[in-house]
Amino acid sequence: MKKSLVLVVVWAIIVVFGASPVFAGSVSGTIKLGIAAPSMAPIKVDKDQEVCGKERVSDKLILSGDNGIANAMITIKGVTGGKKLDTAKKIEFVQEKCQFKPHVLVIPKGAEIDIVNNDPITHNIHTFARKNQSINKAQPASLKRFTSPKFTEVEQIKVQCDIHRGLMSAWFFVTDSPYTVVSDASGKFNITDVPPGTYEVEIWHEALGKQTEKVTVAAGDATLNVSLMPQAKK
Amino acid sequence: MRTILSLFFFLILALPAFADEKPASGGSGNVEAGKVIYDKRCIFCHGKEGAGDGPASERFSPKPRDFTMGLFKYRTTPNGMMPTDDDLFKVVSHGLPGTGMPAWDDVLSEQDRRDVVAYIKTFSERFAKQTEPLPVVAIGAEIPSSPESIEKGRELFQKLECFKCHGNEGRGNGPSALTLTDDKGDPILPRNLTLNWHFRGGGEAKDIYMRINTGLNGTPMPSFTDSLDNEKSWHLANYVRSLSPATRPAMDVVIKSKKVTGAIPTDPADPFWQAGGEGGQDANWFPMVGQVVRHERHFTPTVRDIFVKSVFNQDEIGFLISWNDPSESKEGDPLPTPGGAVEEDLFGSFGQEEDSSKAAAPTTASDDAISVQFPSVKPEGFKKPFFVRGDDKLSVNLWNWTAGKLSESNSNGIDKETMQAQEGVAIQGAGGYKEGQYQIVLKRSLLSDDKVNDTQFEVGKFTSIAFQARDGHNGETGTKMSISHWYFVLLEPETPKEVFIYPPLVFLAVLGFELILRWRLRKSNDSKK
Amino acid sequence: MGRIPLIGKVGIIWVLMYLALKFLVSPPLPSSVIFMYMSLVTVCVLLYVSVFQDDADAFFGPIKRFIAGDDNEGGLRKLSRVVVFIAIPLFFGFRSYNSNMPSFEPPIQQRVIHPAPPTQFVGLYNPYREDKEHFAENVAAGGKIFFENCVFCHGDKLDGNGIFADGFNLRPANFTDPTTISMLQEAFLFWRISKGGIGLPEESTPWDSAMPRWEAMLSEEDRWKVILFLYDYTGYAPRTWE
Structure with a gap:
């Protein structure tokens, strides 16, 4: 008798505060460039051409055919309750053909990552961390993989290989929000298990800066399509 | 009741322990005392808030450390970690050679230095967050340097691709060298490994061992620790150490020009100039400094060392001059943008978060150059022309090698240079750039027809000599260059014949005196008997 | 004392005199001066031992015996004589x-380190x-002015x-040395700063x-301010016009 009463109360609390994933929705959409695609000359590679190639498209702005923006980071702010941060997930950060993959990597706070070199040459992975322990390690071909220290602070971190400066750069986002994703090659994203409510969504892109949108998640799924505009220079 | 009592006693016992922990943030140093010292001694470079932005920061390269970043180069802790108190104490005490950071151990007491360290640690919250004890990179049993160890180290240097930045022969001229910046975005050059007296953290194998394992936080120099064990660390350190001379060259203010019998070859690669050849003697070393005497001054010169040797025969005098430069530059060469391959401003007047406040830098290089300076006319007494390219009264004679072109000029001041007619140029020379090093031979007849503008060389006389160098990748044109002070070149006279005559005569005379004395004494002894 | 033979005493005095001249006198004497004094010492010692016949015998006796040798002396004595006979020549x-x-x-x-300033600088006050x-x-x-301009030669510690100090053959002045700015008037510094090395008279190279x-x-203001800083930082007081 007593036990069942407790269960009922717990169930009631869950219903009232809407913390149950059962009632959560997802937010999905596409990030697009709001103006015509700029013309971008390929980067001329001046070292290690046999591995890096002779020419390369800049990582700075990758657009799909219909102006979808890859590598934009989308985060829903101020979510209370909902799903837990998954710090145990295995995350790989790969160097291949003188390119970091992925270009924008979301790292849950408290997680560590595996850093992999698939190239037959030495790279150095250099993180410009100010709060987390910074990394600058040489990774010759003989050191295929190593594990980073734990990322313990929320921070946006620039990453580069100094040896291949200008070719190899990336961004780490250490986040304490499980509602942070990166847009795919066509600019699409999907954030699942969002409890109902109205939230601010922050969209960041390396070449386009930050933009904030609003989204309301009711019982079902919400759609958020965003046009990013370049910011005026200060 | 008993448990409450024991808890009470426990608390009383624990109290002093808590009390002790309070000032631990500053190690054994006192933050307040450190601030007083810092505000007098350190503030002009490192700035009031420790951001490395004091008035001196503008013109120094490398710039003073920005303590707020919490990134320190010379540590004993693993890559990315904070330095220990002792690491900071060591830098404060011994300074960083080749930078503006002096050794403070002669001015500040040990306690003063500990106090300053404690205060420096308040500028970055990273120190306060560092609650666990820091691990320290241990240096294992030493493997002494040997040809085998050096060879193994050389292989590692290749395999780990150290040459990408430091160059094939270690002169800091690798393909990635000129694109590097530190974490603040200021240009930084890989260390030239052949001049270990410029190594900031010490030039011996054990120091190199530490650097390659810890890396230099805040710079492109990574830690290689995952690819090295104790043995490999020693091999690589021994190899890097072997790239520099065994001992730092001492400065001898006189270049002794050696008499040779044959012709003087202009090719620096000629066996004549190599060890064992007629001109194979050790070179003189001279320090070079920025031209900071006349407006417009130059505070960040590339060339800080120059090596010179000289020979002469009955007609000519020749100099072999070598210096290091991470880049070969000719007028009009495109300059690499710090940051590597050119990145487009994607959206024109829109744009990125790049810092546009920095003044537009030149986009092309100028010529690399060297000048050898003599007084045009040997002045009377001790007088000399002003050491920076002469003065109004006394001019200097310059032998110039400018990206392969030879010229002669006279100068009455840094901005008053007169070129001699090209058809009258009497100097000859050759040489060039290889693996981060210039080697140039310049020679001329001992005497020339123009006794007013050309210096004349006489055997046995001291002639003043000075050097100036320019790095075309470092904006060194006009008044901007590396300069040396006046030194001397002496054409060594042949040993006078007296040297071979008098000493034996003196020897025989003294010996004869001794023998006569003995003979007389014995004679008188005999007569006494 | 009496047990030491005269020749030993003379030797000890001679060596002590040499050591005193070499190490006790400050500033150090040039070797030519030491040679002159030691010659004098030698002459005096020889005079002293020659005045009395007994002293002369005590002093010269062992030397004569060593030179002349003895028919029934040991090999070691012979060898040492040969060595001395060759070493001296x-x-x-x-x-x-x-x-x-x-x-x-x-x-x-030779150069004059602190020449007299020209008249227009005499009597100036900061x-x-x-x-x-x-x-x-x-x-x-x-x-601020010092660390933007002077620090490259005169150093962070003044x-x-x-x-750049190593590159110059007149080392930049050490302001912490008690023989530099503390012995000079501010007007002297103002002259040297304003006119620079090139403004020195010829005897100062x-x-x-x-x-x-x-x-x-x-500017003139900046030059006076930097002088103010030099004295303040080093803790020295400038000499004043008497």
Whole structure:
């Protein structure tokens, strides 16, 4: 008798505060460039051409055919309750053909990552961390993989290989929000298990800066399509 | 009741322990005392808030450390970690050679230095967050340097691709060298490994061992620790150490020009100039400094060392001059943008978060150059022309090698240079750039027809000599260059014949005196008997 | 004392005199002066032992016996005589070699370190010295000027060991040395800073001084302020006009 009463109360609390994933929705959409695609000359590679190639498209702005923006980071702010941060997930950060993959990597706070070199040459992975322990390690071909220290602070971190400066750069986002994703090659994203409510969504892109949108998640799924505009220079 | 009592006693016992922990943030140093010292001694470079932005920061390269970043180069802790108190104490005490950071151990007491360290640690919250004890990179049993160890180290240097930045022969001229910046975005050059007296953290194998394992936080120099064990660390350190001379060259203010019998070859690669050849003697070393005497001054010169040797025969005098430069530059060469391959401003007047406040830098290089300076006319007494390219009264004679072109000029001041007619140029020379090093031979007849503008060389006389160098990748044109002070070149006279005559005569005379004395004494002894 | 033979006493006195001249006298004497004094000592000692016949015997006796030798002496004594007989002429031969070998020492020039300033600088006062109200401010301004301009030669510690100090053959002045600014008037510093090395008289070898002519680069106010800073930082007081 007593036990069942407790269960009922717990169930009631869950219903009232809407913390149950059962009632959560997802937010999905596409990030697009709001103006015509700029013309971008390929980067001329001046070292290690046999591995890096002779020419390369800049990582700075990758657009799909219909102006979808890859590598934009989308985060829903101020979510209370909902799903837990998954710090145990295995995350790989790969160097291949003188390119970091992925270009924008979301790292849950408290997680560590595996850093992999698939190239037959030495790279150095250099993180410009100010709060987390910074990394600058040489990774010759003989050191295929190593594990980073734990990322313990929320921070946006620039990453580069100094040896291949200008070719190899990336961004780490250490986040304490499980509602942070990166847009795919066509600019699409999907954030699942969002409890109902109205939230601010922050969209960041390396070449386009930050933009904030609003989204309301009711019982079902919400759609958020965003046009990013370049910011005026200060 | 008993448990409450024991808890009470426990608390009383624990109290002093808590009390002790309070000032631990500053190690054994006192933050307040450190601030007083810092505000007098350190503030002009490192700035009031420790951001490395004091008035001196503008013109120094490398710039003073920005303590707020919490990134320190010379540590004993693993890559990315904070330095220990002792690491900071060591830098404060011994300074960083080749930078503006002096050794403070002669001015500040040990306690003063500990106090300053404690205060420096308040500028970055990273120190306060560092609650666990820091691990320290241990240096294992030493493997002494040997040809085998050096060879193994050389292989590692290749395999780990150290040459990408430091160059094939270690002169800091690798393909990635000129694109590097530190974490603040200021240009930084890989260390030239052949001049270990410029190594900031010490030039011996054990120091190199530490650097390659810890890396230099805040710079492109990574830690290689995952690819090295104790043995490999020693091999690589021994190899890097072997790239520099065994001992730092001492400065001898006189270049002794050696008499040779044959012709003087202009090719620096000629066996004549190599060890064992007629001109194979050790070179003189001279320090070079920025031209900071006349407006417009130059505070960040590339060339800080120059090596010179000289020979002469009955007609000519020749100099072999070598210096290091991470880049070969000719007028009009495109300059690499710090940051590597050119990145487009994607959206024109829109744009990125790049810092546009920095003044537009030149986009092309100028010529690399060297000048050898003599007084045009040997002045009377001790007088000399002003050491920076002469003065109004006394001019200097310059032998110039400018990206392969030879010229002669006279100068009455840094901005008053007169070129001699090209058809009258009497100097000859050759040489060039290889693996981060210039080697140039310049020679001329001992005497020339123009006794007013050309210096004349006489055997046995001291002639003043000075050097100036320019790095075309470092904006060194006009008044901007590396300069040396006046030194001397002496054409060594042949040993006078007296040297071979008098000493034996003196020897025989003294010996004869001794023998006569003995003979007389014995004679008188005999007569006494 | 009495047990030491006279020749031993003389030897000890001679060595003690040498050591005293070599190490006790400050500043150190040049070796030629030491040689002169030691010759004098030798002459005196010889005079002293020659005055009385007994002393002369005690002194010269062992020397004569050593030179002359004895028919029934040991091999060691013989050998040591041969060694001494060769060593002494070798020593003189070597001296002769040294004095005949041409010397490669560069010409050393004498220079006047603190020449008299020109008349227009005599009697000048630092206009900021008496401004007690803004003193700290002016010192800080002088410090800024020093660390933007002077630090490269005169060093972060004002000890003349800046990063470029090694490249100059007149080392930059060490302001912490008690024989520099504490012995000089501020007007002297103002002259040297304003006119630079090139403004020195000939007896002070202006061609060797890397000191810039700062009047071309710094205002008069800035030059006085930097002087204020030099004294404040080192804790010295300037000499005043008597």
